[in-house]
Amino acid sequence: xxxxxxxxxxxxxxxxxxxxxxxxxxxxxxxxxxxxxxxxxxxxxxxxxxxxxxxxxxxxxxxxxxxxx
Amino acid sequence: xxxxxxxxxxxxxxxxxxxxxxxxxxxxxxxxxxxxxxxxxxxxxxxxxxxxxxxxxxxxxxxxxxxxxxxxxxxxxxxxxxxxxxxxxxxxxxxxxxxxxxxxxxxxxxxxxxxxxxxxxxxxxxxxxxxxxxxxxxxxxxxxxxxxxxxxxxxxxxxxxxxxxxxxxxxxxxxxxxxxxxxxxxxxxxxxxxxxxxxxxxxxxxxxxxxxxxxxxxxxxxxxxxxxxxxxxxxxxxxxxxxxxxxxxxxxxxx
Amino acid sequence: xxxxxxxxxxxxxxxxxxxxxxxxxxxxxxxxxxxxxxxxxxxxxxxxxxxxxxxxxxxxxxxxxxxxxxxxxxxxxxxxxxxxxxxxxxxxxxxxxxxxxxxxxxxxxxxxxxxxxxxxxxxxxxxxxxxxxxxxxxxxxxxxxxxxxxxxxxxxxxxxxxxxxxxxxxxxxxxxxxxxxxxxxxxxxxxxxxxxxxxxxxxxxxxxxxxxxxxxxxxxxxxxxxxxxxxxxxxxxxxxxxxxxxxxxxxxxxxxxxxxxxxxxxxxxxxxxxxxxxxxxxxxxxxxxxxxxxxxxxxxxxxxxxxxxxxxxxxxxxxxxxxxxxxxxxxxxxxxxxxxxxxxxxxxxxxxxxxxxxxxxxxxxxxxxxxxxx
Numbered sequence: 001x002x003x004x005x006x007x008x009x010x011x012x013x014x015x016x017x018x019x020x021x022x023x024x025x026x027x028x029x030x031x032x033x034x035x036x037x038x039x040x041x042x043x044x045x046x047x048x049x050x051x052x053x054x055x056x057x058x059x060x061x062x063x064x065x066x067x068x069x
Numbered sequence: 070x071x072x073x074x075x076x077x078x079x080x081x082x083x084x085x086x087x088x089x090x091x092x093x094x095x096x097x098x099x100x101x102x103x104x105x106x107x108x109x110x111x112x113x114x115x116x117x118x119x120x121x122x123x124x125x126x127x128x129x130x131x132x133x134x135x136x137x138x139x140x141x142x143x144x145x146x147x148x149x150x151x152x153x154x155x156x157x158x159x160x161x162x163x164x165x166x167x168x169x170x171x172x173x174x175x176x177x178x179x180x181x182x183x184x185x186x187x188x189x190x191x192x193x194x195x196x197x198x199x200x201x202x203x204x205x206x207x208x209x210x211x212x213x214x215x216x217x218x219x220x221x222x223x224x225x226x227x228x229x230x231x232x233x234x235x236x237x238x239x240x241x242x243x244x245x246x247x248x249x250x251x252x253x254x255x256x257x258x259x260x261x262x263x264x265x266x267x268x269x270x271x272x273x274x275x276x277x278x279x280x281x282x283x284x285x286x287x288x289x290x291x292x293x294x295x296x297x298x299x300x301x302x303x304x305x306x307x308x309x310x311x312x313x314x315x316x317x318x319x320x321x322x323x324x
Numbered sequence: 325x326x327x328x329x330x331x332x333x334x335x336x337x338x339x340x341x342x343x344x345x346x347x348x349x350x351x352x353x354x355x356x357x358x359x360x361x362x363x364x365x366x367x368x369x370x371x372x373x374x375x376x377x378x379x380x381x382x383x384x385x386x387x388x389x390x391x392x393x394x395x396x397x398x399x400x401x402x403x404x405x406x407x408x409x410x411x412x413x414x415x416x417x418x419x420x421x422x423x424x425x426x427x428x429x430x431x432x433x434x435x436x437x438x439x440x441x442x443x444x445x446x447x448x449x450x451x452x453x454x455x456x457x458x459x460x461x462x463x464x465x466x467x468x469x470x471x472x473x474x475x476x477x478x479x480x481x482x483x484x485x486x487x488x489x490x491x492x493x494x495x496x497x498x499x500x501x502x503x504x505x506x507x508x509x510x511x512x513x514x515x516x517x518x519x520x521x522x523x524x525x526x527x528x529x530x531x532x533x534x535x536x537x538x539x540x541x542x543x544x545x546x547x548x549x550x551x552x553x554x555x556x557x558x559x560x561x562x563x564x565x566x567x568x569x570x571x572x573x574x575x576x577x578x579x580x581x582x583x584x585x586x587x588x589x590x591x592x593x594x595x596x597x598x599x600x601x602x603x604x605x606x607x608x609x610x611x612x613x614x615x616x617x618x619x620x621x622x623x624x625x626x627x628x629x630x631x632x633x634x635x636x637x638x639x640x641x642x643x644x645x646x647x648x649x650x651x652x653x654x655x656x657x658x659x660x661x662x663x664x665x666x667x668x669x670x671x672x673x674x675x676x677x678x679x680x681x682x683x684x685x686x687x688x689x690x691x692x693x694x695x696x697x698x
Contacts, residue, residue, distance in 0.1 A: 006115075025114075028122060031157065033111075062110065062124055063087075064089060207568050303358070318377050323626065
């Protein structure tokens, strides 16, 4: 199956949980925010949430930046 | 002591985490600045090259994370970014930035006020970046902003306090802390802002791009402290000092 | 500093001020609270000339060479309070009178014919006889005749002020009389005015209702005028922080001889009054400063240009007294008996412009303001 993550088509072998997907990408689920099909997901749901064919994910986290000067 | 939304800060310097040559230097410079609040930005993760995670580089217990909504061009985009920041674990603090004009990056007053109203209702601690407009500061304050962040001059220009006269009015009228942001290119600019009675300043570029970010962070920390001390001690005044020996000045009618 | 401040603390601070601190404060661009205390202290008593100069310069820059003029219209001398210093006190045996709406209109017509565009409706506190309905009806009848109709009556609620604003009332004046809680209690033994805090919150309620202008003041002669002045200025600063869309004025009524024979507890001289007014101007560059006909012509003429921005003129403080000058029952004895024309002529002679209106109440929209009503 295939999902779109951060604008990139990504192939997955099987339906896995969101948390598993994030860990597989080397990300700590505790430090990212995820939008699934436009809806922000609460962190507690990451483990239970199955990724499905055609889902659109946005994975976001903090980077350096911030001040206007 | 600086108090924002009930939280006490012993440092009046807030620093940004962007534009540093390396993560190690960023960490060292922030440490040297003595800041207790740091601004951070939100971006999509590059899944092919996730790189360092800012949240693990800085101790979440040592610093209050102040995520910004940089890049937002209207209230809706800013609100979405704010919600994502909260979902990413930054808590309720938010530096609201709405900058539709990519050349000047001047904040949009109308959209900023709209977003403040929405986000305050959602429980965010909103610190809006704003032009140095005293009336806008009043409206933002009434909308529930926890502090206001007027600019000293255009972002990245290092021109210092070009908005000085409006800043004076904002500071005199404010019931929430005034944090001067943008345009502060040198420690002397920060000291001037603090001498005027600003509650805090926010610095990023001037520290991050200096030849020695750690020393520059120390310089800003010293300037902020000096400026605040001078403000609290009461600055002397320039100009002629009045003396009792002046002529009666037309007051002979008094009985 | 806490508001309202404790008078004992203020007096200790006032006594400790040095001449050097006064000099420093006089040279400052803006006066802070410490500077205000310095200029109201005994150490500043000899500094009246430089204070007058600064006050005159600030006033001219902010208000130009103008003097606004208004007249009070006394509607009623009925009062349920027993303020020991006031001619209207319920304990005094005076001829009590309340004008009917038609009589009040007739009095207003006389003031209009004399050239007034700004009138101040004044009444003792008798809400059963002269309540919001009466004031609303009168305001609706007067609003097209006058550019500004302000009022100095019993304290009301925010909703009541909003109603009267919609009816055309532009401004509310309510004086705390004294900010010293203890003296206040001793002078107001009976009636609703006993409640110090309700009265203290009144200017904020009027401002929250959207009034264009709110006037505060203290009756000078009840308590130490220096501490009173600090408290008054702090009240003004407190209001300014919360109601930025409101204009504010401060009045400086000195206790005058009145029915009841009350003698001032703490007499205030003309020099004291001048010092207080100059300090207030240096503390707040934008505030309107009022001197009424309580003061003598000589003093009012002399003070022209030094800080005051608004004078009353041709005043009668007995209800119905404009149409019938023989009527008694006045609130206090007037000190400047000149007519509007005479006062205007004096103002012009001094090179100032007598201004009879600077706003039209017909412009005003019913928009309440201020998120933090007290």
